[in-house]
Amino acid sequence: MSGLIAEHLKKSYPTSSEPLEILRDVSLSLEAGQNVAIVGPSGSGKSTLLAILGSLDLPTSGILQVDGVDPLSLNEKELAAYRADQVGFVFQEHHLLPQCTVLENVLIPFLATRTANAQDVETAKSLLERVGLAERLTHRPAELSGGERQRVALARALVRDPPLLLADEPTGSLDQSTADAIAELLLELQGERQKMLVVVTHSQSLAAKMQRRCQLDLGVLEEVA
Template sequence: MSDLVVTHAAKSYPTPSGPLEVLKDADFSMRRGESLAIVGPSGSGKSTLLALLGGLEPPTSGTITIAGQDPYSLPEQVLPKFRGEQFGFVFQEHYLLPQCTVLENVLTPHLAIGSAGKPEQDAARELLSRVGLAERLTHLPRELSGGERQRVAIARALVRRPTLVLADEPTGNLDQTTAGQVTELLLELQRETDSVLVVVTHSAELAAAMQHSKRLDDGRLVDQ
């Protein structure tokens, strides 16, 4: 059974001249452990699709299910908890909390929907050790390099072992060497946590590292 199922999903926005169709009839499914790159020019709707997949914006038509649940059918007060349990997000900008330490930033997904006791803290420390930041636990984001900050963001996205990890240009602000290292790390941890990984990118190198690749062309998602 697939863990991510997108069925005839479409998204349009009202304009004075009529609906603007950003996504048309997207249809695909993925299982845990699989990775997918979505490529296409700027403005093609890649980030919109990511928002739909992440429970942030409902499709105009069609359905999206995560672990057998349509997040948009949930009561509004329940959706944030579901999102916190099922999704991990990595962005081009790391969006770390500047006033929080590395360890505190990685623990924020736990704190957002509950608490972070000793087991959660131990797991976060182990994950940070895995990404090479064992000696940086008490550092603030401003004391880290760009690559280190992105590794913290990856650890934060995966700390709850989510069903679906969504990454929007995760290597876009990094030099080529650091981008390659971050790509390897993201895939390695995704396989270990057995998550579904969907990456939106302009990078041919990052797209080639994924198991599958699709392109958004005039609002339609097609195989590469």
Template sequence: MLTVENVTKEYPTPAEPLVVLRGVSLALSPGESLAIVGPSGSGKSTLLAILGALDRPTSGSVRLGNTDPFALDDRGLAEFRRDRVGFVFQDHHLLPQLSVLENVLVPLLADGKPSSDELDRARMLLDRVGLAERTTHRPAELSGGERQRVAIARALVRSPALVLADEPTGNLDSTTADAIGKLLVELPQEHQSILVVVTHSQSLAATMQQQMRIDDGKLLS
């Protein structure tokens, strides 16, 4: 369960604090998906960063299961992000010197050499995203849509409780975006992950079970 209660985020300025989020609350259960839409600068990406423990709220609370990530020490916080959160960004952030399979395995390397089960899972995910025949290719040899498919597989390789996607189809043509959107919904749901997507795309938002809008820092149904 992801539980967010009265989260605010402010940034200091010489004049007065810049308020980005104002009392945001939401709750999502395993297998549920949520699209967050809103104009640029409304706080969508800031909220996503807080949900993924990449940024701290000014006030309020975030809990994933029984864990408050902001009560953890630095090492615990890094492990929380590594083990329990999967990230998919508009820019795929693949490592150009690694193969497709190696890029998917990157989140596992902190634990040492991936096990045979982990290798099997990485290959299974690549098969699910339609790249079983491309495991030895480098990112430069892939299309934009294929690179984003690799990023989705990488985000899911540790079976995270929470998957966060920031404009995951923003750089793709409409046909490719529709295919990526379908995968993005189906795969986390199959593994009972919670999915939160920030997007300007109404078609992508419509594929999610729930849609909410941020306006002036407030999250609205």
């Protein structure tokens, strides 16, 4: 079955007394081309949920499928390949490697499973052109503005053509005008390529741009108008 299906996800950590429950009962579904913002107070579990959706963390219980694949059933090697192929990540801090050029940073996701080939390089260049950085291929992150670094991160998230994009506060470290530009670009790229997009954000302006909005509070996710 295509799309994202998360059902009754729970996450808790053992303590000396009662388990600490971060996610109590979270269900979410998305189809290709759909996007959703997840908002909520600090400490509500938003980043934990995003990590589970991206298979960077495991739930205590629940069901997760992305385009018919159950990542919870995969071994470590299979999971690394799954993340590389199925999920693109965009974080508040761009996490670019300072010693690598813009083009090299975009090609990094291929290292999870293989060496980038000539077609991969052309794909990366095409994405960098799309995000307005065609003239910056050989620059390093320190030579870019904050908005430009986040544009590189967007290209990197898309370079392997994953069906699912996950963004954790993607505009949180940017000034308002740059944040608005990055938000519009993120949504344009997602729509053009018919990706599923889940954005965790404190920004009401970013959340308002999304097709759907969900509130996570006390470990429970609820859709809001």
